Amino acid sequence: SASQDLDLEILEAVMGQLDANRIRENLRELSKEPHLATSPRDEVLVQLLLRRWQDPESGLDSAGTSEYEVLLSFPSQKQPNRVDVVGPAGGILFSSQRSEENLTGEQGDPNVVPPYAAYAPPGTPQGLLVYANRGSEEDFMELYQQGIKLQDSIVLTRYGGVGRRAKAVNAAKYGVAGVLVYTDPADINDGRSLPNETFPYSWGLPPSGVERGSYFEYFGDPLTPYLPANPSSFRLDSDNASGFPPIPTQPIGFKDAEVLLCNLQGASAPAAWQGALGCDYKLGPGFRSDGIFPAGSQVNVSVYNRLELRNSSNVLGIIRGAVEPDRYVLYGNHRDSWVHGAVDPSSGTAVLLELSRVLGTLLKKGTWRPRRSIVFASWGAEEFGLIGSTEFTEESFSKLQERAVAYINVDISVFANATLRAQGTPPVQSVIFSAAKQIRAPGPSSLSIYDNWIRYSNRSSPVYGLVPSLGTLGAGSDYAPFIHFLGISSMDIAYTYDRSKTSARIYPTYHTAFDTFDYVDKFVDPGFSSHQAVAQTVGSVLLRLSDSLFLPLNVSDYSETLRSLLQAAQQDLGGLLEQHNISLGPLVTAVEKFEEAATVLGQHVSALQKGTPDPLQVRMLNDQLMLLERTFLNSRAFPEERYYSHVLWAPRTGSVATFPGLSNACSKAMNTGPGSAAWAEVQRQLSILVVALEGAAATLRPVADL
Amino acid sequence: SASQDLDLEILEAVMGQLDANRIRENLRELSKEPHLATSPRDEVLVQLLLRRWQDPESGLDSAGTSEYEVLLSFPSQKQPNRVDVVGPAGGILFSSQRSEENLTGEQGDPNVVPPYAAYAPPGTPQGLLVYANRGSEEDFMELYQQGIKLQDSIVLTRYGGVGRRAKAVNAAKYGVAGVLVYTDPADINDGRSLPNETFPYSWGLPPSGVERGSYFEYFGDPLTPYLPANPSSFRLDSDNASGFPPIPTQPIGFKDAEVLLCNLQGASAPAAWQGALGCDYKLGPGFRSDGIFPAGSQVNVSVYNRLELRNSSNVLGIIRGAVEPDRYVLYGNHRDSWVHGAVDPSSGTAVLLELSRVLGTLLKKGTWRPRRSIVFASWGAEEFGLIGSTEFTEESFSKLQERAVAYINVDISVFANATLRAQGTPPVQSVIFSAAKQIRAPGPSSLSIYDNWIRYSNRSSPVYGLVPSLGTLGAGSDYAPFIHFLGISSMDIAYTYDRSKTSARIYPTYHTAFDTFDYVDKFVDPGFSSHQAVAQTVGSVLLRLSDSLFLPLNVSDYSETLRSLLQAAQQDLGGLLEQHNISLGPLVTAVEKFEEAATVLGQHVSALQKGTPDPLQVRMLNDQLMLLERTFLNSRAFPEERYYSHVLWAPRTGSVATFPGLSNACSKAMNTGPGSAAWAEVQRQLSILVVALEGAAATLRPVADL
């Protein structure tokens, strides 16, 4: 009926039926073999997902695939990428490992892709080696100031600090010819680096482990920005495509990095640049004469990566809503991995499959059909740059813009088994909290997931007091096109670390051939209780969004965010702006208008909830809640940022933690004179923001207000 | 109740209450004095509208004003613009009239703005006069090929053929120093030019009449593209603003033009360039020695226009919908005129006020409240470039995008009293036809407006057979930002000429001081029956849109349009595209998908209409109908066209009458080699189109289809 609401018994039943062991078995199957995007095994998994979602007893109403022809990057099979030390006479004195050591059998699978930097251009630069820390702008500036010759050099950088491609971009500005990237044990293993201290003896990264990754700057298929990569679509020439690293780049393991780094000559690197390889890190250029390489030895980086157009599939499944089939709650994860990908992404896919099984079974039994439609998605080619999800949003732009309630992403479902970690925009905070309060946390305590979470990560909210911290959404997984390009309220959910126990950048075998089923089963989540907890949390959020009569999106939680961004602007930019005769007054007014409209709307919701509201009244209200996020989009706000249109969550490069457009524009204008184009841009950004907030407030006010 | 539907008795009552004499009295009041945008009289009319819409017995639920600070252009009061003939010795031999002759008293009003070209830059160029026909690119090419020296000349052009500013742009490319524009009696008076053949003795343009107008290229406030012109908004420097004419330009009457043109020397102008001034038009440069000016006499054009920031108001009023208050049917017209503006725009405002009175009276009596909300709008500063309406769409973008059902524009309501004329996008055709069939046409016949219309303007529809022709929407009035920027189904409605009786470009006193109440009362629509007919047609369309349970937007009428655009592409571009290996196949498929989805949706509507549908089912369906037009928007399709985002109705400059992006791109690519950027743009435009049509079709399909 039109008043169909969330059924707590169904919710309990779903919570009870989500089975840790079935998740474990899903994971075993999913991670049995490497399933790099578009590989034969990736296609096998497409069929597996389709079969599950079309199962007559536990499947969805319908499921299908959609294929895109996208530009990926692979190492050459004939000419392996290599890193060599070349002696003064031209002889090869040392070569890096071409593949990771076969420690557990899986690493020997012929389908393991050798380590490479996807989208790094081919080339065979050779030069003296320089150590450049993380390859940030500041790092290169430091080397420059120390007088280290960077022109025509090869630089060795470590993962972390800045994005993958940024290291190569920053290097190229100084004439560097090639870039190596390695993972320092200080950053990933809490300092441990010995074989018997690392996998398969612990969760640590083995010395031969190499983090693969995409070095493409943007997301989506590189050749079809803003257009779905259908076979007939217009494509850029790959020469005209932008966002690739400018110079050859290759990742290596810390075992190889140690040989290179511990033999460098020159001044000691700054203290902050030192790592855990057991030697004093020098800057170079070149090797010390008392080391293992003769003076004048150079490093040669040979990269033979090739760009290839490949067919990548998304798998989509749907449960039709009983009452409002035109409202979609989307829930997705990527399917492709770099190697076996047990953690990334199969831990998420294992949860996705278990949740679709439980809901599908209720559906097929006739016990339940949600109020709104639920769309399940298995994205292709995420590892190359969120490609499958981005192409989907390009293809389905209008439909999603009109009808999507929210997007739930679960990529890696379990990084570690300490606590829930959630990221999202403010309207989803309340529904995640509601779900988290209702479920028991895994482990010996009898705390709820919520009460456990608040112990690990919390903040003081002016409205609610102490609450768990909801993180913000960057562009780390497939939620990015949903929130940034389409303005759909989105979230990303996982279980994660106790940060007091490890300072690892990420789980140690990330994007390596050691991210296997046994790794998860033995070290990440033995017993799979954290996987189950994520399944329950996501299941509860999903049901609440799809079944509640009133959408559980608390738009007034945006007020708190806006107020805090405003305060940062006032405190940290107010004086500077005043000096340039730019007033924050209109922004203050806009935030106040938003707060007031949100408060009044909240009262309206409460009043409606007490009565027996007309179905159309509920629908109208829900439309206001659903579409609020859309009002923050402005496709002209950031012309240089591909896809980013959300004026609150676009990337911030400015140092002040306020509205990104304002922060970035101020940081660019700061050192220019009055009347510069940069100061005009500050004013433009301020106006864009004010118009967006005023427009957002207007959509929250009573609908027949002028 | 949730099933509230159109009430035919109410509709009949409204039709019966719309009163010709009240429209006449409205017009008398509205056009009593000149009401140039932001003038004191314009402000008086703001208050008049507010008073009417806030009237306790015949007003709306609420009404208010919104003010924008916009850049307008006015002639200097101290230094009048002038056009002089200057003899070889520097003496002034002839001066154009500074104002129109005071034939009926109104022309002597001190508030009559002297004729000028709004936004033309100040300057006092002087040079030999050249006649340049309509000032098109071809016209200047002709002069160039005939060896006429254009550098530093003053050109005399006639209105028509190309846009106002285009004449100056084309001229400036050849080094022309100043532009004069006049209205030839051949183009406006069917050749008549004598005082006793023209107003006040007929509807003809008197010899001193001068068409004013905006020479700004875009629409909206010139300083705030894409941002509402609130006082605090970011503004371009007026030096950085684009779209103004490049050189001084001034309009003159044909009496003055005759003196200049009939004294030119040189070769005779081509036959197609000749007009009705009673002499052989020569090309110049300069005057013939046997004329009234000595050889070597030059023309001096002195323009002292000034740009000024002014406050312009919109007036908005709303009737709250009883069932779906969050769905808005908008109906508007501009308020500002160039002079008294009896036809333009007050004939429309007079109708607007009568319709709001009749509906307001029913509302205040408690007899009626529409299902959906109705928004009435009186826009400011339209004559300068649709400024009030554009700023409104910029300010209310999100709200309108989510909720606007349709926009109805009535600018000039009666050009002449022969027949209805309607422009709009395909979904509004059916509702206009329904309305037009139900109302009797003015005049002696007993035909319906529809049956009368079809006699004057018709086409053969593959679906319906012979039907009246619905025109397409350019950017001639305030509907432009609604359709092009926001993708809201829009229409423009008026009564107009019998084209077999006149070939006038437009009604003769357009934008002159002769466009007065008496002009309308005596010559345009004595008895005001055509005004009444427009009020009834618009009233019926408005009620059908606001009251019908099922939105009367027939989206399948887009199929016919798409098919005909496709056929034009196939016939006129297919061969060319094939030569460049560009296939129209994907476009064909997309059109087929649209047709099929529209057909199935139509069947779904019919089936629902037969039963007693659930209110939410109706709402979901109506959302599909309402939002279809939005799916054709792509804000990145035409980066050089301000506001134009609708991939079907953007301006077409290419010669093939097909999809504008494709047509324009092909016409640019045609003379470039394979592999050029221009050919890539053809492919990009084709992809944009295919994605839009596929996306549109997807929104028409059953909502739970994947």
Ligand SMILES: [Ca+2]
């Ligand atoms: Ca794409």
Ligand SMILES: [Ca+2]
């Ligand atoms: Ca503006």
Ligand SMILES: [Zn+2]
């Ligand atoms: Zn992942």
Ligand SMILES: [Zn+2]
């Ligand atoms: Zn990954």
Ligand SMILES: [Zn+2]
């Ligand atoms: Zn007008």
Ligand SMILES: [Zn+2]
């Ligand atoms: Zn006009």
